[in-house]
Amino acid sequence: MNINFSEQELAFQKEVQTFFREELPEVVQEHINNGLAFNADVTVAYQKALYNKGWAGTNWPVEHGGTGWTSTQKYIFQTEMAKAKAPRQIPFGYSMVAPIIYTFGSEEQKQRFLPDILSSKTWWCQGYSEPNAGSDLAGLKTRAVRDGDHYVVNGTKTWTTLGHHADWIFCLVRTSEEDSKQKGISFLLIDMKSEGVSVKPIITLDGRREVNEVAFQDVKVPVDNLIGEEGKGWTYAKVLLTHERTNIAGVAVSKQRLEALYDLLNAPPEGCPDLKQNSVFMGRVLQVEMELKALEFTDLRVLSSVSTGSAPGPESSILKIKGTEIQQALDELYVEMAGIYALPFVPEQYDEAGFEPRIEPFFAPNAAPHYYNNRKVTIYGGSNEIQKNIIAKQVLGL
Amino acid sequence: MDFALNDIQQMLQDSADKFIHNKYDFETRQKHSKSELGYSEDNWQLFAELGWLALPFEEEFGGLDGNATDVMVLMTELGKGLLVEPYVSTVIMAGNAIQRCGTDEQKAELIGSIVGGELKLAFAATEAQAPADIKAITTTATGSGDSVKINGKKSVVLHAASADKLIVAARTDTDTIGLYIVDASAEGISAHHYPTNDGGRASDLTFKDVNATQLGDSNDVAAAIQAVLNDAVVAVSAEAVSLMDKMLNATVEYTKVRKQFDVPIAKFQVLQHNMVDMFMECEQARSMLYYAAITIGEGNAEAANKASQFLKWKVGQAARLVGQTAVQLHGGMGVTDELDVGHMFKRLTMINTLFGSMDYHLDSLVKQRQAA
Ligand SMILES: Cc1cc2nc3c(=O)[nH]c(=O)nc-3n(C[C@H](O)[C@H](O)[C@H](O)COP(=O)(O)OP(=O)(O)OC[C@H]3O[C@@H](n4cnc5c(N)ncnc54)[C@H](O)[C@@H]3O)c2cc1C
Numbered sequence: 001m002n003i004n005f006s007e008q009e010l011a012f013q014k015e016v017q018t019f020f021r022e023e024l025p026e027v028v029q030e031h032i033n034n035g036l037a038f039n040a041d042v043t044v045a046y047q048k049a050l051y052n053k054g055w056a057g058t059n060w061p062v063e064h065g066g067t068g069w070t071s072t073q074k075y076i077f078q079t080e081m082a083k084a085k086a087p088r089q090i091p092f093g094y095s096m097v098a099p100i101i102y103t104f105g106s107e108e109q110k111q112r113f114l115p116d117i118l119s120s121k122t123w124w125c126q127g128y129s130e131p132n133a134g135s136d137l138a139g140l141k142t143r144a145v146r147d148g149d150h151y152v153v154n155g156t157k158t159w160t161t162l163g164h165h166a167d168w169i170f171c172l173v174r175t176s177e178e179d180s181k182q183k184g185i186s187f188l189l190i191d192m193k194s195e196g197v198s199v200k201p202i203i204t205l206d207g208r209r210e211v212n213e214v215a216f217q218d219v220k221v222p223v224d225n226l227i228g229e230e231g232k233g234w235t236y237a238k239v240l241l242t243h244e245r246t247n248i249a250g251v252a253v254s255k256q257r258l259e260a261l262y263d264l265l266n267a268p269p270e271g272c273p274d275l276k277q278n279s280v281f282m283g284r285v286l287q288v289e290m291e292l293k294a295l296e297f298t299d300l301r302v303l304s305s306v307s308t309g310s311a312p313g314p315e316s317s318i319l320k321i322k323g324t325e326i327q328q329a330l331d332e333l334y335v336e337m338a339g340i341y342a343l344p345f346v347p348e349q350y351d352e353a354g355f356e357p358r359i360e361p362f363f364a365p366n367a368a369p370h371y372y373n374n375r376k377v378t379i380y381g382g383s384n385e386i387q388k389n390i391i392a393k394q395v396l397g398l
Numbered sequence: 399m400d401f402a403l404n405d406i407q408q409m410l411q412d413s414a415d416k417f418i419h420n421k422y423d424f425e426t427r428q429k430h431s432k433s434e435l436g437y438s439e440d441n442w443q444l445f446a447e448l449g450w451l452a453l454p455f456e457e458e459f460g461g462l463d464g465n466a467t468d469v470m471v472l473m474t475e476l477g478k479g480l481l482v483e484p485y486v487s488t489v490i491m492a493g494n495a496i497q498r499c500g501t502d503e504q505k506a507e508l509i510g511s512i513v514g515g516e517l518k519l520a521f522a523a524t525e526a527q528a529p530a531d532i533k534a535i536t537t538t539a540t541g542s543g544d545s546v547k548i549n550g551k552k553s554v555v556l557h558a559a560s561a562d563k564l565i566v567a568a569r570t571d572t573d574t575i576g577l578y579i580v581d582a583s584a585e586g587i588s589a590h591h592y593p594t595n596d597g598g599r600a601s602d603l604t605f606k607d608v609n610a611t612q613l614g615d616s617n618d619v620a621a622a623i624q625a626v627l628n629d630a631v632v633a634v635s636a637e638a639v640s641l642m643d644k645m646l647n648a649t650v651e652y653t654k655v656r657k658q659f660d661v662p663i664a665k666f667q668v669l670q671h672n673m674v675d676m677f678m679e680c681e682q683a684r685s686m687l688y689y690a691a692i693t694i695g696e697g698n699a700e701a702a703n704k705a706s707q708f709l710k711w712k713v714g715q716a717a718r719l720v721g722q723t724a725v726q727l728h729g730g731m732g733v734t735d736e737l738d739v740g741h742m743f744k745r746l747t748m749i750n751t752l753f754g755s756m757d758y759h760l761d762s763l764v765k766q767r768q769a770a
Binding site for chain 2 (some may be wrong): 207280365378
């Protein structure tokens with residue numbers, strides 16, 4: 001047992017570090033340096049830079065332009081990316097719909113969609129949830145009725161993250177009422193510019209527009225946009241869910257946030273309480289640090305079994321729950337660190353470089369909105385209650 | 399022993415309940431919160447008519463002679479509406495300080511105008527580096543009587559933008575802490591006003607040789623400031639307990655109607671237990687509120703300070719569990735700006751940061767025990 005990197009891995013780490021230090025587009029670097037929020041343009045600029053470097057398809061097979069990285073390389077990349085405080089790649093194209101397309105799509109679909117996803121030319125969003133189908137996703141009602149070489153789609157998707165920037169949406173739709181709930185579901189790609197698609201904002205607790213309601217009224221979708229077979233959509237989506245487990249714990253980002261918190265504790269900015277002297281607070285920080293260390297090794301155990309070709313053990317099932325609990329614990333610590341400066345609500349100062357007058361300490365007013373917004377991580381992607389149901393059933397056999 | 403309300407308290411409860419019910423639905427609150435002023439001036443005049451602005455003041459100056467338990471009763475009702483009016487700033491903090499420290503002349507002048515709804519105040523006492531520690535105040539006051547100069551910075555002063563006058567705590571030449579009356583528009587004040595995360599308003603104020611008048615005859619009033627903060631803790635904790643009750647009710651009702659997997663989600667036992675945990679925290683927080691309000695109302699400083707720390711810790715801890723669980727059980731709806739539940743969650747979170755967080759108070763209590 002050891003956790004040392006090989007020569008090649010160390011060389012790779014250097015290369016990644018150099019990229020993040022020297023090769024990011026100026027606008028991206030500026031946003032990072034100034035602690036600004038990454039908007040759609042900055043995110044796309046970042047994704048294009050990754051593409052130009054050949055690093056956009058972290059998990060993709062080489063034949064479709066992927067990196068072909070080992071799990072250790074992926075781990076190194078995630079770690080350096082978090083350290084650099086780089087934006088995240090929007091997952092809907094890169095790690096949600098692309099794997100479905102390259103695994104279950106037709107040759108024509110692969111040609112048509114994958115290159116534009118990889119180069120960040122198209123922005124995708126995910127249309128699974130509906131007002132009455134959240135945890136019980138199979139209860140979805142959006143209908144796609146076959147009419148010649150088209151489907152006619154009617155229904156409402158909701159919580160569609162960043163759907164207002166999207167060119168395309170991948171949807172689970174009901175194509176049959178006769179089969180079981182799951183069997184009547186198909187996987188359909190829909191152009192957001194189609195007639196009859198409307199997008200309405202939903203404002204989240206941080207006061208921002210992140211999610212949307214997407215309504216379909218008699219939207220005509222070519223049959224060519226169906227992935228695989230009719231009625232198999234549920235199976236495809238499921239395969240993706242179990243397949244796409246890398247980085248679900250968010251260990252790298254949590255480690256970076258913990259480190260940054262220690263920086264604040266070691267040199268509290270003017271206006272922050274000196275919490276290093278507060279043993280209750282320090283106790284909480286240390287607890288998070290220890291949980292995170294354990295989780296990091298859980299994550300590494302999973303990575304290592306995947307890379308040796310065996311199926312991940314039962315420990316993989318705890319990654320989402322523990323990872324999100326740690327993220328939210330960090331949010332609480334940051335609100336505490338902000339002290340009384342957790343109160344100001346000044347989103348403008350994170351949207352615009354040099355916004356005046358700004359609140360100092362600069363990080364502080366963002367702590368509470370982040371905490372509020374991040375309550376989502378235990379709700380989406382299968383809520384933590386649902387995750388526990390799954391572990392009880394599938395791992396413990398209850 | 400008797401936890402029943404007296405006649406005045408009953409009256410306060412009824413009038414406040416009626417007000418929130420008739421005039422303070424969530425949409426109206428949001429409208430006022432987002433308006434330029436940040437609250438409703440009409441409501442403020444109504445508060446004056448209803449006698450709420452007179453609550454903690456001595457009868458001699460037009461007050462109702464109320465104590466911490468009366469404040470608790472009123473704030474319990476007003477809290478249900480997610481109140482945005484500067485009631486705690488003007489009455490429970492600044493007015494209270496005038497009541498405790500002011501000369502008869504100052505009281506006659508200022509309290510009368512507060513009670514009448516003509517004067518609004520902000521209270522700028524503790525500072526950002528130590529939001530609950532009076533000893534850590536660094537703003538200075540030089541001179542005495544009505545020719546004092548204030549220098550320093552006060553952060554996140556609640557409702558300073560709408561205040562006519564500020565009551566400012568500052569360190570004197572002799573290293574005591576005094577309170578000073580400052581005209582909000584006085585020369586030498588630079589202000590940065592902003593909205594807060596819980597729908598309120600606050601400001602950063604920098605003082606440069608600002609003219610001020612000493613409040614009262616003594617310039618050594620740290621104990622009185624602590625008493626004011628204790629009352630403020632009771633006020634916001636009463637609000638917090640109400641919000642927790644409302645969140646529990648909202649969650650119980652929501653889970654009964656929200657169906658997934660063909661059943662109301664309230665049928666899932668794990669969610670039932672979550673709601674039972676919320677319920678227990680609500681009751682424990684309420685009990686602590688009663689203990690603290692009664693103890694603080696009795697006026698023994700040492701007992702009152704301890705009670706206020708106990709209360710602030712318990713409310714912080716209960717509010718975290720109740721708030722987070724309420725959001726979680728509402729699913730995606732819980733993180734939207736649309737539902738009042740989210741706004742209650744935000745307010746509860748901000749209440750924890752006011753007047754010292756739970757971590758601050760627990761650490762302070764540990765240190766007191768270690769030193770004992
Ligand atoms: C910010 C945000 C972004 C999102 N982005 C997207 C997106 O881009 N695309 C998309 O398709 N969806 C998205 N979602 C939707 C997300 O997947 C759903 O919110 C999630 O599935 C939960 O569904 P719900 O909100 O309807 O809650 P509900 O399913 O109504 O759940 C409410 C509560 O009941 C609990 N519960 C439900 N069933 C059980 C059970 N059997 N046992 C125990 N507890 C149970 C839940 O855990 C939760 O606490 C997003 C959600 C959020 C909040």
